[in-house]
Amino acid sequence: MTIQSDVYVIILITVLLGVAIVLLSKKIQKTDPLQKPTGVLVPILWAVDIVHKNVVNNVGEKTADVLTPYILVLWVYIFIANTISLFGLSSPTANLSVTLFLAFVTWLLIQITELKYQGIKGYLHGFLEPIAVMLPMNIVGKFSTMVSMSVRLFGNILCGGIMMQLVYAATQGLSNSIASLFGNSGGVFNFIGPLVAPILHAYFDLFSGFIQTLVFVTLTMVLIGNDIPEEVRNGIA
Amino acid sequence: MDINKGLIAIGAGLAVMAGMMTGLGEGMAAAHACDAIGKNPEAESKIRSNMILGIALSETVAIYGLLVSILLMFVYPSL
Numbered sequence: 580m581t582i583q584s585d586v587y588v589i590i591l592i593t594v595l596l597g598v599a600i601v602l603l604s605k606k607i608q609k610t611d612p613l614q615k616p617t618g619v620l621v622p623i624l625w626a627v628d629i630v631h632k633n634v635v636n637n638v639g640e641k642t643a644d645v646l647t648p649y650i651l652v653l654w655v656y657i658f659i660a661n662t663i664s665l666f667g668l669s670s671p672t673a674n675l676s677v678t679l680f681l682a683f684v685t686w687l688l689i690q691i692t693e694l695k696y697q698g699i700k701g702y703l704h705g706f707l708e709p710i711a712v713m714l715p716m717n718i719v720g721k722f723s724t725m726v727s728m729s730v731r732l733f734g735n736i737l738c739g740g741i742m743m744q745l746v747y748a749a750t751q752g753l754s755n756s757i758a759s760l761f762g763n764s765g766g767v768f769n770f771i772g773p774l775v776a777p778i779l780h781a782y783f784d785l786f787s788g789f790i791q792t793l794v795f796v797t798l799t800m801v802l803i804g805n806d807i808p809e810e811v812r813n814g815i816a
Numbered sequence: 817m818d819i820n821k822g823l824i825a826i827g828a829g830l831a832v833m834a835g836m837m838t839g840l841g842e843g844m845a846a847a848h849a850c851d852a853i854g855k856n857p858e859a860e861s862k863i864r865s866n867m868i869l870g871i872a873l874s875e876t877v878a879i880y881g882l883l884v885s886i887l888l889m890f891v892y893p894s895l
Binding site: 633636637723727730731734738793794797798800801802 | 861862864865866868869871872875876879880882883886
């Protein structure tokens with residue numbers, strides 16, 4: 580049995596993020612909350628504030644306190660995992676196991692929210708709506724959220740990686756054929772690749788990675804927010 | 817070349833054609849969302865999250881097409 584190279588990257592990112600989070604939380608605990616934040620804390624507090632406001636908009640004040648840490652983890656982990664391919668490593672999100680587990684956690688949160696606000700009777704009755712014949716459809720529909728969320732992220736990142744490999748292969752072939760015009764018949768340095776690749780890396784890795792993170796995070800928030808009654812979301816009840 | 821390999825490739829190509837109309841639909845959704853933001857700039861964040869939800873739901877069709885084509889290419893030949 581061989582170990583995929585993705586696994587090493589997954590472990591590397593997890594360890595690095597864990598160390599960074601532990602160090603930063605120690606730093607935050609040491610600082611005086613009444614003083615103005617300095618140095619590296621400024622952008623972090625700013626990001627936490629923006630994400631918290633966004634979560635409050637979608638799920639309401641009450642749930643936001645519980646949900647914000649998870650949303651922040653999703654932002655940091657998925658965005659770093661999508662853009663790590665800029666450093667020549669393979670993206671962990673191009674591995675279905677990773678995205679399936681992320682989608683599984685989101686799916687679990689959605690089910691817990693439904694159970695909490697509809698009760699176990701309402702949750703089970705939801706399978707028979709609008710008519711009892713729809714039972715198999717509703718069971719498939721419950722799990723389709725998990726499948727579609729995981730495969731969306733996985734497919735987008737994997738296709739970006741495959742596209743970049745194809746571009747490098749094509750430019751290598753073009754470089755070889757241009758060099759052979761000048762009598763150099765062996766393999767040469769891929770000199771067209773560095774001219775074409777940067778803009779494509781900016782699109783497939785940075786832009787697409789950011790958009791897919793945004794979509795995953797927004798979907799998590801909206802789907803959880805949909806199961807919370809309007810009164811609770813607006814803070815009336 | 818084995819003819820089965822070619823047939824599998826054609827099947828995989830047909831499967832990703834599920835994304836053809838999805839692209840059109842998503843573009844229309846984004847265009848209407850832009851219209852709505854133009855009419856109601858203060859509702860931008862609500863429109864954006866609703867647009868992403870709608871686009872993501874309609875994208876599911878394209879994703880299932882991609883899934884089927886990946887299964888056809890990598891899983892089906894090894895059966």
